[in-house]
Amino acid sequence: MNRLKTSGYHLAMGLVSFLWVAPILWVIVISFRSFDDVAANGLGSLPHSFTFSTYKSAWEDADEFRALVNSLVVTIPAVILSLGLASIAAYGLARYSIPFRRTVLLLMLMGNLLPPQILLIPISRFVELIGYYDTLIALIAVHVGFGLGFYTFVLHGFMRDLPREIQEAATIDGAGPGKIYASVILPLTRPAMAALGALSFTWIFNDLLWSITVIRSGEKMPVTPALLGLQGLFVSSWNVIAAGTVIAAIPTVAVFLRFQKHFVGGLAIGAVK
Amino acid sequence: MTSALTETARGPSAPRAGGGASRRAKRSATGRVSPLILVFVFVPFAVEAVWVFWPAVQGFWLALTNWDGLSAPTFVGFGNFSDMASDPIFRTALKNTAIWLVLFGGLSVIGGFGMALLLQRERRGVGIYRAALFTPVVFSLVVTALIWRVFYQPDGLVDTILRTIGLGDFVQPWLADPDTALYAVIVPALWRQIGYVMVLYLAGLKAVDPALYEAAKVDGASAWQRTLYVTIPQLKGVNSVVLSVIVIDSLRSFDIVWSMTKGGPYHSSELLSTYMYSTAFQSTQLGYASALAVVIFLLALAVILGYLIRAFREET
Numbered sequence: 001m002n003r004l005k006t007s008g009y010h011l012a013m014g015l016v017s018f019l020w021v022a023p024i025l026w027v028i029v030i031s032f033r034s035f036d037d038v039a040a041n042g043l044g045s046l047p048h049s050f051t052f053s054t055y056k057s058a059w060e061d062a063d064e065f066r067a068l069v070n071s072l073v074v075t076i077p078a079v080i081l082s083l084g085l086a087s088i089a090a091y092g093l094a095r096y097s098i099p100f101r102r103t104v105l106l107l108m109l110m111g112n113l114l115p116p117q118i119l120l121i122p123i124s125r126f127v128e129l130i131g132y133y134d135t136l137i138a139l140i141a142v143h144v145g146f147g148l149g150f151y152t153f154v155l156h157g158f159m160r161d162l163p164r165e166i167q168e169a170a171t172i173d174g175a176g177p178g179k180i181y182a183s184v185i186l187p188l189t190r191p192a193m194a195a196l197g198a199l200s201f202t203w204i205f206n207d208l209l210w211s212i213t214v215i216r217s218g219e220k221m222p223v224t225p226a227l228l229g230l231q232g233l234f235v236s237s238w239n240v241i242a243a244g245t246v247i248a249a250i251p252t253v254a255v256f257l258r259f260q261k262h263f264v265g266g267l268a269i270g271a272v273k
Numbered sequence: 274m275t276s277a278l279t280e281t282a283r284g285p286s287a288p289r290a291g292g293g294a295s296r297r298a299k300r301s302a303t304g305r306v307s308p309l310i311l312v313f314v315f316v317p318f319a320v321e322a323v324w325v326f327w328p329a330v331q332g333f334w335l336a337l338t339n340w341d342g343l344s345a346p347t348f349v350g351f352g353n354f355s356d357m358a359s360d361p362i363f364r365t366a367l368k369n370t371a372i373w374l375v376l377f378g379g380l381s382v383i384g385g386f387g388m389a390l391l392l393q394r395e396r397r398g399v400g401i402y403r404a405a406l407f408t409p410v411v412f413s414l415v416v417t418a419l420i421w422r423v424f425y426q427p428d429g430l431v432d433t434i435l436r437t438i439g440l441g442d443f444v445q446p447w448l449a450d451p452d453t454a455l456y457a458v459i460v461p462a463l464w465r466q467i468g469y470v471m472v473l474y475l476a477g478l479k480a481v482d483p484a485l486y487e488a489a490k491v492d493g494a495s496a497w498q499r500t501l502y503v504t505i506p507q508l509k510g511v512n513s514v515v516l517s518v519i520v521i522d523s524l525r526s527f528d529i530v531w532s533m534t535k536g537g538p539y540h541s542s543e544l545l546s547t548y549m550y551s552t553a554f555q556s557t558q559l560g561y562a563s564a565l566a567v568v569i570f571l572l573a574l575a576v577i578l579g580y581l582i583r584a585f586r587e588e589t
Contacts, residue, residue: 010398013391017405023464024408026430027420043426044433089317092310104318106581111325113577115525117549117566121335121559122328125342145324148317153584177309206413208528213554224413228532231419238423245419249412256411264407267472 031055031242038239058244062233066219067226068251074136074222075204078143079197085144086151086196087189091181093152094159095167105156112149119146120213127214138214139222143204151196158192159185195266198259202252223248335563342557353564362540363565366548369455370572373526373544376459377466378519384463385470385515390500392471393478403475406468414465418532421461422448451541454534458542462529466522470515477511478504513583520576524569545569 029047030038037049058064089108093101123142124133132138162185170180186193211225218229227248234240256263336353340346357363388406392399409417424430425447432444447457481504489499527546530536536543536551545565553562 009391013398013402017402020405020464020468021408023420023424027423030423042428042433043423044428044430085317085320088313092314096306096310098306098310098314101314102585104314106585107326108318108321109584110577110581111321111329113521113573113580114325114329115521115546115566115569115573117525117527117546117569118332118563119325119328120550120566121553121563122331123324124554125331126328142324145320148321149325152317177307177313181313202411206415208413208415208531209550224415227415227419231422238426241419242423245416245423249416252411252413264472267410267469267476 027242028246030239031246033239035237035239043238054239054243055247057234057237057240058230058247062226062230062240062244063219064223064226064230064244064247067221067223068247070136070220070226071205071222071224071251074139074143075201078140078147078204079200081140082144082147082151082200083193083197086148087155087186087193088181089148089152090155090159091185094156095180095185096177105153108149109153110149112146112153116146116209120209124213133214134216134220136215136220139211142210142214143207146210147200147203151200154196155189155192158189162188191262191265194259194262198255198263199266201255202263205252205255223251332563332566335560336567338560338563340559342559346560349560353561354568356561357564357568362543362548365540366536366543366545367568369541369543370524370545372455373459374520374523376456377462377526378523380463381466381470382515382519384467386474388467388471389474389478390504393475403471406471408468409465410469410472412465414462414528415532417461417465418529421457421464422533425457448534449538451538454538454542458530458533461533462526465529470519473511473515473518474508477508481507513579517576517580521573524573545572 030043031054032050032052033047034049034051034053037047041048092098093105098104127133127135127138127142132141166184166188167180170184175183205222206224207222208225208228211222215221215225218226221229227244230241230244234244335346337348337350338346339349339352392403392406412420426432427446431447435441435443445453447453485503485507486499489503494502525546526544527550530542530544530547531550534542536547540548545568549562549565549569552558552565
């Protein structure tokens, strides 16, 4: 009876898991099919061909390479800047009795909870006004500004719980606040920083709304919004679109696989209370 | 940062009892405030002020104006809001947002919680099942949308399967039919959200004291009773986090709809967020679009406030 139950469980869960990843596998299969094969047999059929030309089309003709470069040019500085700024703010707020520190912290968190829609029009106007409309710098700034509140809040939680004694010991040794931040607090916050780093990388890399709000020209688009353009460029060439989709998904999958534990840990932050 | 993941991990990080953490907070925050520390706090705050607080204030003000983006905005008071009452597209978008909240929100909580219950025990194979369900969470919503567009294409896999199992009559242009478009978009959104909610609940379940289960077991409680009377009450904290995340995510949902249907056909899959975007950047009615954004904000307000109050309590 028990064995029957166990195999029933694995059968059911195996089936669910398979159904869950099936769409992904199917798109990967389509991405390797040739135009003729898709035209002759339809998208729903099993593959009758194998080609890399779809990837070549997406990479060169649709210039996904440049889109990927744009994405990294935006994502990497945005992640570093937001975590850097958030960590100094969290350090000050968590370790020093700054007047109104609780209000400041909650105000910052509130900014991140706002629906982005309320900011879209003023921000697109603002970047135009300062002459940075349609630049990657504007996109970096938007991501940093909007993400800061949340990262500060999470890091504050970590830093608050570090024992006071280590800070006192460093102070007695003559370390100033800057030194204590860099050589005592920051190293101890590494796990939280890694979790937030992995998360914010995917968030910023996967962004669509801010990109299409502050960037207009196709050659400046990061890869996530550029994928939508691919649909217009290769109307109904679904094998090329599939290849483009696979390419666009690779960086976040790579980050996830590399930082798997941090990533899932980061997601769970806040769930346990 | 607009993806559903964005708001994932909101919340205090310390899985400690409130009392202990706060005592510690008082003890640890005694350093003398030097000018450097003020700079440390002020610079990030100023960055957020420029990119969030100030634009938000402008957004609320613009909602009270008519503005085509070229001439100066003219003040119309609450005119935009009274216009909404007679705007059929607004009503559709509002209705669809409510459907989205119930179906996307409700089903992802049920699915995610159910999967977490099924996969909570560490046993052989569980890691693989969890990974399978979690995989879509890593993708952007645009990638998700394209994967499913390939699926929904005429003669794509959905249609082929339906024909194979003899349900050929159901074959239809899923995303192009106003009756099915909204639901055809919710399915991929759920596909991606369930794994994420599952992770939140898995973390919550891990924190439940196993002794409680043992005690219930000794008292003769069935598995079903244990779930109902031990697990669910113990997950109160997680539930409120999941609820806030789901509501805020639902109201923000934009990417998946924009990438699959752009709110069409005939606004049948329009959400408030997509309607706001197209009103702002395609028909450049910037005042009216700002008012729509304010409506989204007001709908999210209760949840945002609840979240802040909880966060505030943690900090005291």
